[in-house]
Amino acid sequence: MIESYPAQYEIWVADLAPDIGNEPGKVRPIVILQTDSLNKTGYSTFVACAISSQQREGVSLIRLLVEPTNFNGLLRNSYILCDQIRSIDMQRLKGRIGVLDKQTIQRLNESIMAILSL
Numbered sequence: 001m002i003e004s005y006p007a008q009y010e011i012w013v014a015d016l017a018p019d020i021g022n023e024p025g026k027v028r029p030i031v032i033l034q035t036d037s038l039n040k041t042g043y044s045t046f047v048a049c050a051i052s053s054q055q056r057e058g059v060s061l062i063r064l065l066v067e068p069t070n071f072n073g074l075l076r077n078s079y080i081l082c083d084q085i086r087s088i089d090m091q092r093l094k095g096r097i098g099v100l101d102k103q104t105i106q107r108l109n110e111s112i113m114a115i116l117s118l
Contacts, residue, residue, distance in 0.1 A: 008036050011032075016092065
């Protein structure tokens with residue numbers, strides 16, 4: 001059982017199985033997108049993007065490179081799947097591993113705004 005609520009832009013490990021079609025599955029890092037004002041309410045789901053270590057050429061807008069640091073807790077070059085925004089139940093969370101830096105947060109927000117045409 002998770003003892004603290006996930007905060008916006010934190011990186012957590014989550015069990016996304018089973019996946020359907022092109023959804024990212026298995027146990028993997030995710031980044032929390034949902035605002036902290038909603039996260040703190042105790043609602044059992046939150047909005048997040050999966051993170052993958054698989055590089056795909058020519059998709060920098062939807063696969064945002066994040067290099068590993070002690071701050072973010074990632075172990076290798078990883079890619080936020082900005083086009084894979086989804087609602088995830090708290091029960092899928094396994095633990096917090098880090099948080100994004102300000103520059104990556106800005107790039108993530110720009111990618112999501114472009115993808116959603118906001």
